[in-house]
Amino acid sequence: MATLTDAHISGIARRRRIDLCFAVAGAVVLTLALGVLVALVTNLAKDGAARLGWDFLTSFPSRRAGDAGVKSAIVGTALVMFVTACTAIPLGIAAGLYLEEYARKNWFTAIVEINIANLAGVPSIIWGLMALGLFVYWMNLGRSILTAGLTLGLLVLPIVIVATREAVRAIPQIIREASYACGATRLQTVWHHILPYSLSGIITGSIIALSRAIGETAPLITIGALTYIAFLPPPPFGERPWHYDVESRATFDTAQRTQPLEDVSRDISGSHDSPTPSLRDGEITFAWRLDPGTPITQSRLSLPLSSGSMSLSDLVSAIDADENLAATISRAGRLRITADAPGEDPGEFCITNDTTGLIEAFSIAPGGGRYGATDWIMSEFTVLPIQMFNWVSRPDSRFQVNAAATGLVLLTLTLMMNGIAIWLRYRLRRSISW
Amino acid sequence: MVTTPTPSENTGSNQMNAAADVSPLVASMALPQPLPSDFEPAQSPTIKAVAENLHFHYGKFHALKGVSLPIMQNQITALIGPSGCGKSTFLRCFNRMHDLYPNSTYQGAIRLLPDDINLVGPGIDPIAVRMRISMVFQKPNPFPKSIFENVAFSLRVRGGFSRSEISDEVERSLRSAALWDETKDRLHEPANKLSGGQQQRLCIARSLASHPEIILFDEPTSALDPKATRRIEELMTEIKSQVTVLVVTHNMQQASRVSDYTAFMYLGELIEYGPTAKVFQNPANQLTEEYISGRFG
Ligand SMILES: Nc1ncnc2c1ncn2[C@@H]1O[C@H](COP(=O)(O)OP(=O)(O)OP(=O)(O)O)[C@@H](O)[C@H]1O
Ligand SMILES: [Mg+2]
Numbered sequence: 059m060a061t062l063t064d065a066h067i068s069g070i071a072r073r074r075r076i077d078l079c080f081a082v083a084g085a086v087v088l089t090l091a092l093g094v095l096v097a098l099v100t101n102l103a104k105d106g107a108a109r110l111g112w113d114f115l116t117s118f119p120s121r122r123a124g125d126a127g128v129k130s131a132i133v134g135t136a137l138v139m140f141v142t143a144c145t146a147i148p149l150g151i152a153a154g155l156y157l158e159e160y161a162r163k164n165w166f167t168a169i170v171e172i173n174i175a176n177l178a179g180v181p182s183i184i185w186g187l188m189a190l191g192l193f194v195y196w197m198n199l200g201r202s203i204l205t206a207g208l209t210l211g212l213l214v215l216p217i218v219i220v221a222t223r224e225a226v227r228a229i230p231q232i233i234r235e236a237s238y239a240c241g242a243t244r245l246q247t248v249w250h251h252i253l254p255y256s257l258s259g260i261i262t263g264s265i266i267a268l269s270r271a272i273g274e275t276a277p278l279i280t281i282g283a284l285t286y287i288a289f290l291p292p293p294p295f296g297e298r299p300w301h302y303d304v305e306s307r308a309t310f311d312t313a314q315r316t317q318p319l320e321d322v323s324r325d326i327s328g329s330h331d332s333p334t335p336s337l338r339d340g341e342i343t344f345a346w347r348l349d350p351g352t353p354i355t356q357s358r359l360s361l362p363l364s365s366g367s368m369s370l371s372d373l374v375s376a377i378d379a380d381e382n383l384a385a386t387i388s389r390a391g392r393l394r395i396t397a398d399a400p401g402e403d404p405g406e407f408c409i410t411n412d413t414t415g416l417i418e419a420f421s422i423a424p425g426g427g428r429y430g431a432t433d434w435i436m437s438e439f440t441v442l443p444i445q446m447f448n449w450v451s452r453p454d455s456r457f458q459v460n461a462a463a464t465g466l467v468l469l470t471l472t473l474m475m476n477g478i479a480i481w482l483r484y485r486l487r488r489s490i491s492w
Numbered sequence: 493m494v495t496t497p498t499p500s501e502n503t504g505s506n507q508m509n510a511a512a513d514v515s516p517l518v519a520s521m522a523l524p525q526p527l528p529s530d531f532e533p534a535q536s537p538t539i540k541a542v543a544e545n546l547h548f549h550y551g552k553f554h555a556l557k558g559v560s561l562p563i564m565q566n567q568i569t570a571l572i573g574p575s576g577c578g579k580s581t582f583l584r585c586f587n588r589m590h591d592l593y594p595n596s597t598y599q600g601a602i603r604l605l606p607d608d609i610n611l612v613g614p615g616i617d618p619i620a621v622r623m624r625i626s627m628v629f630q631k632p633n634p635f636p637k638s639i640f641e642n643v644a645f646s647l648r649v650r651g652g653f654s655r656s657e658i659s660d661e662v663e664r665s666l667r668s669a670a671l672w673d674e675t676k677d678r679l680h681e682p683a684n685k686l687s688g689g690q691q692q693r694l695c696i697a698r699s700l701a702s703h704p705e706i707i708l709f710d711e712p713t714s715a716l717d718p719k720a721t722r723r724i725e726e727l728m729t730e731i732k733s734q735v736t737v738l739v740v741t742h743n744m745q746q747a748s749r750v751s752d753y754t755a756f757m758y759l760g761e762l763i764e765y766g767p768t769a770k771v772f773q774n775p776a777n778q779l780t781e782e783y784i785s786g787r788f789g
Contacts, residue, residue: 162594232633238592240698241623242649250645255636490636491684 102469106462114463119286119445123456126449128464130287134203134439135272135471137291141207141435142214142271147264149211150218151253154260157219158226159248178216185213186280194281201282203291204435209277214267221263225256230492258486265479269472275443283444291437292429442468537752539605540565540706540736541586546612547599548581548590555581557760558600563706568728568737570751570768572744574783578760579740583708586611586738587625588618604705623650626699630711632691634683634698639666639675642683642694646701661701668734669697670727689720696727700735707731709739713746725750744784748772756780 117127153174161167189209193199199208229252237247440448442464449461541563548556555578563569571579581590588611590596598612604624611621626646634642643662647653653661662679666672671693675686683694692712699707709728713721721743728737728750741747747754747768754771756764756779764771764780775781782788 230633232629232631233635235589235592235627236629236633236635236695236698237645239587239589239622239627239629240646240649241619241626241702242645243619246649250648251635492633492636 099469102462102465105459106464106466109459109463110466114460115467118289119440119448123454123460126457126460128442128445128467130290131440131442131445131464132467133290134287135441137203137434138206138210138278138439138441139268139272141204142210143264143268145208145211146215146218146267146271150215150264150267151222151260153215154219154222154226155248155252158223159244159252174216174219178220181276182213182274183276183280185209186277188212189277190281200436201284201438202436203439205281206278206283206439206441207435209281210271210274213274213277214271217267217270218260218264221266222256222260225259225263226252228259229255233492255490258483258490261486262479262483265475265482269475269479272471272475273443273468275447278441278444279447284438284440286448287438287440291434291439294431294434295429442471537564537567539563541602541604541611543582543585543600543602545600546582546585546602548578548585549595549597549599550581550590551595555760556585559757559760559762561755561762561765563736563738564753565736566732566734567752568732568739568750569753569755570747571738571740571755571757572742572747572783573757573763574788575742577757579757580710581760582757583627583710583738583740586621586706586708587627588612588616588621589627591618623702624704625706625708626702626704627708627710628692628695628699628712631715632688632695634686634691634694636682636684638680639683639686639694640679643697643701646698650702662697665697665701666694668700668731669693670723670730671697687720689716689723692716692720692724693727696724696731700731704735706736706738709737711740711742714742721746744772744786756783758783 114127115132116129117125118129119131120126157167157171161170186209189205189212193205193208194201199205233251233255234247237251242250446461446464446468449457449464452458539562543559543561543563546556546559547554559578559582561569571582573579584590585598585602590598601613602611603609604611609616611625635645637645640659640662643665644658647658647661663672663676666675671690674690675694683691686694692715696707696712712728713724716724725746728739731737739747739751751768753766754768755762756771756775756777758779764775764777766776771780772784775784
């Protein structure tokens with residue numbers, strides 16, 4: 059029985075050949091996959107590297123590809139990530155700790171567990187739709203940094219929860235018993251032991267969650283992130299150069315093609331959501347639409363608003379010079395700006411569609427005091443992947459180069475975050491052993 | 493033949509009569525063997541705690557089947573018995589460790605004297621119990637913190653200690669655990685840089701820091717080499733002037749070397765209890781004899 063027959067020997071040889079085949083196949087597949095990855099990155103680097111420079115990082119987007127940069131996208135990404143981190147990380151840690159250390163193991167927690175795993179697999183566009191309904195329409199948070207941060211926060215919350223649970227589970231039960239045997243409560247055990255010992259895993263998981271969030275595009279497009287932002291959100295406590303009020307909002311009868319301003323002012327109705335002007339760093343953007351179904355028209359004026367040296371009458375002429383805008387000074391001494399439908403004579407209210415139109419009158423008052431600490435959070439924004447997406451979709455090939463350069467920035471950020479995660483894991487793990 | 497001591501038939505109520513006098517109760521313990529007349533401890537020991545018809549269930553599994561046993565104050569009581577007989581289960585009833593897990597049910601009583609509270613009674617907070625009865629585990633389990641913080645944790649959970657009080661107590665506990673000389677210059681180094689034996693002594697220091705009334709040891713030396721084992725045994729003998737010790741061991745030599753009383757358990761029941769010398773030299777029960785002489789277990 060113990061002797062090896064020739065049949066045994068040839069069997070070994072055959073199994074060895076199968077082994078070799080498998081090893082070769084594995085190596086080939088691995089090389090192919092890595093090769094494709096390397097080719098993609100080199101291609102991106104080749105296209106984008108030339109465009110990448112200080113100017114590119116510190117310029118706003120522009121109509122001219124050569125002047126365009128990603129300043130607003132970088133700031134937007136940073137702020138959105140900040141909101142995401144502030145929501146997803148504490149919530150995820152709390153949920154993970156609760157599930158591991160507090161919740162009784164029963165059918166309810168089992169269902170919760172399964173669903174958390176499922177949530178991590180929900181396509182991100184679905185999150186975007188949910189966020190559009192919840193944050194934008196229901197909670198009226200607008201298309202703001204806050205909305206985007208919360209959306210991505212929800213999106214990556216399951217990743218943080220799962221990372222927390224895994225890190226907590228890695229702590230031997232005997233350590234918990236040691237703590238309880240000293241007379242510790244659950245909270246003391248969690249605070250003095252569970253949380254500190256699982257921190258490296260939690261931080262690593264959180265960084266990985268953020269590096270997933272940083273590249274997300276679909277949910278932000280769904281909630282309506284703008285693709286062209288030439289301003290930065292207001293700094294906390296920064297000086298507010300001018301402020302605007304929506305003075306009136308009027309619906310017009312199609313029969314009456316023009317209407318005097320006074321009538322508009324008297325006829326106030328509706329809510330202040332659209333159209334809205336926004337004032338940022340010496341620029342006014344006006345956006346309006348004639349009726350809710352039609353696309354938004356935008357007009358942007360560069361005005362030295364922040365310097366405050368421009369006289370009101372100069373401002374009126376500057377605004378009047380724009381083909382879409384008209385300005386008057388009211389009896390109260392306030393500047394009133396009205397938006398016209400394009401193609402019509404400026405200075406008058408015109409309704410060009412056949413149906414009922416909507417037009418607003420705005421007034422701008424100088425010296426608006428200061429921004430609050432959190433005004434930035436309600437600001438509109440763009441982020442790197444959306445900026446990239448916008449440029450990719452332009453026909454001009456020079457914008458494609460910009461897109462490649464933006465891709466490189468994004469890739470670098472992601473790699474940096476993952477690098478930090480690996481480093482932290484290594485550093486913190488070393489100090490903890492059981 | 494297994495004689496199960498059942499002093500008072502427990503009827504499911506674990507409320508003890510708080511005014512109950514102890515001495516008739518101990519007299520009625522119906523120990524398998526009464527204390528021999530020639531056994532004369534230095535000071536005649538008083539009872540620190542007494543288990544009375546203690547039953548314990550893991551879910552449906554009946555792990556302790558009516559154990560009644562006194563624990564003598566400032567003495568070392570050893571629990572011996574084959575693997576799976578319920579020694580750890582019994583030990584962990586004393587500090588309510590089972591409460592950390594669902595579906596644990598106690599019946600009967602463990603009365604802590606002299607206050608006469610039922611440790612496994614329904615109105616008793618397990619945390620309050622653990623503040624009076626501490627535990628040392630089989631595998632050394634220092635926290636991955638500094639040596640100092642390991643010992644200080646017992647005090648931190650209680651709160652209300654000043655910094656100097658904490659460091660005084662840490663020093664006292666480390667001295668009691670015979671670890672002070674080795675660690676006084678490295679108090680802030682990680683505890684897991686210590687050797688296994690030192691770690692176990694650190695765990696003893698941690699459990700001493702809160703001035704417990706009883707310390708429970710669950711096979712404290714089974715992960716240690718003979719030399720480290722010796723030191724832990726010496727240590728147990730040293731600390732018994734401060735504290736009552738209950739120790740589970742698989743090592744017969746250890747039980748006979750360190751303990752004053754020995755209890756032999758089998759299949760969730762107490763088979764024999766008595767002074768160690770008596771149990772080892774002249775066991776009353778056939779099973780005890782076979783176990784001690786290594787014929788099973
Ligand atoms: N958590 C648990 N759930 C269910 N049954 C358990 C549990 N822990 C222990 N038991 C059972 O209870 C009985 C007593 O176990 P216990 O750990 O007290 O034995 P022991 O005497 O300490 O054994 P050892 O010497 O091997 O440590 C065993 O039959 C064991 O299988
Ligand atoms: Mg055991």
